[in-house]
Amino acid sequence: MKRLATAAGLFVMAGVCLVAGLLLAFWYAPIDASSMGFSQKIFYYHAPIAETALVAFGVAFVAAIAYLRTRHARWDRLGYVSVRLGLLFSLLVMVTGMIWGKAAWGVWWAWEPRLTTFLLVCLLYSAYFVLRSVVDDEDRRGALAAVFAILAFVDVPITFFATRFLPEGLHPVVLRAGDAGMEGSMLLSFLVSMLGMTLLLAALIRRDLVIEEVRERIADLKTTIGG
């Protein structure tokens, strides 16, 4: 239960940062001077969510290595939880990215590097869950899932890099604000939201971990009682 208390604390801190970031984004940072105009404001949550998703997958990567070395179930649980949250955040990135794209370019979809990479990321980490679901033995499942989490994480930057090989087409390559350096006020708003999202991820990981542990404990008890 102490763990849940920490999670709750993290939730509160995250909430504070996120609300602060929101206020800063709308009342402190100026409206973007580029053609995107007001729709650029989406960036202040969109980009932090994207980075947080990648952080989540990074956590899964580290957890996978730890699992392969120690074979402790809790690393497998951490990996599972992190990938799930990473996938959730990635879906959000795609949705907000599409909304931003509609506002900025007038189309719901464009095969630009970031949207394309995150589409692949979603498909890739969905495969992680398919893999888990078709392995019956617990130890094998943990090991195979860990290897896949390692391969997947290594593939993400490679894929992003590769999408920049693609011809640019109709749409600008960058769905980014302040490529020429962000103004101080924009940067602050971004950083505060970034902190908030990361805290939120930490809070959700903590809480989800507790849920998984309780689930396993229940399963164990059921087998001892039932047997």
Added chain:
Amino acid sequence: MSVEEGAKFVAAAYAVILAVLIAYSIWGARRMSALQRDLDLLEKEARRRAQAGEAREEES
């Protein structure tokens, strides 16, 4: 694109984010309390059986 039109998209994006995150948090919280209840029940049952087992051993 004017500020008003842009604002609609911005609002939609933030609304989606908040809706999803809040929904996920609530789902987790409800899951947690349901699981906690199950856990308490099972632990009580496990203890009861352990005590019954000991009592039977003492008799024999």
Added chain:
Amino acid sequence: MSGWTRFAAIVRKDLVRELRTRDMLLSMTLFVLLAMVVFHFAFSAREEADLTYYTGGMLWVIFILAMLLGLNRSFAAEREERCLDGLLLCPVDRVTIFWAKTAGNLIFLLAIQAVAIPIFTLLFVERSYLGDLPLFIAVVLLADLGICALGTLLATISMQTRSRDLLLPIVFLPLIVPVLIAATAATTLIFAEEAGLHDLLARLLFLLGFDAVFLVAAWGTYDFVIGE
């Protein structure tokens, strides 16, 4: 028995088995040729459609799909004959199995490509790229290495699951996308224009990097993948 001898032994075993039946080679080659024809019909909505800039993509999609079939087949055969269990019993370093299987798959793929690429050129490519042949071969080799290494690793994983060959495409395709992008770009350049070394260099280096990264990853994780 040194590592090299074991490696050669496993490769030879796989090659001999395949040459005896020629199952996989024939089927994969036939598949590749059929796929080319299918692609023609898929793109024939407009008369006189100029497919020049799609040739690279078609070629690599066909080979990737053919490889998926081939990998499933080769590992299914292992399972049926319980070869893998036998292999695991002997004192072979697990990773040697990986190198050997990858090499075997690479040889199969090259054999099929030796037949398929000339035919593909006949059907779809107008420009004579004989002048760029060394570069083209480099692209093919590097892309093949990535496909075979990643494919072998993932096939080993998917063969241990309940859904066997159904899982392989799902895990393989997202991971192989970078190779597809780079190989397609490089190949299209060669098929469509006078491609100089300069243009292709970035793509070649990228493929090289991809291969290096995933060969190292496979070397580090194969022990865990192949299990007890």
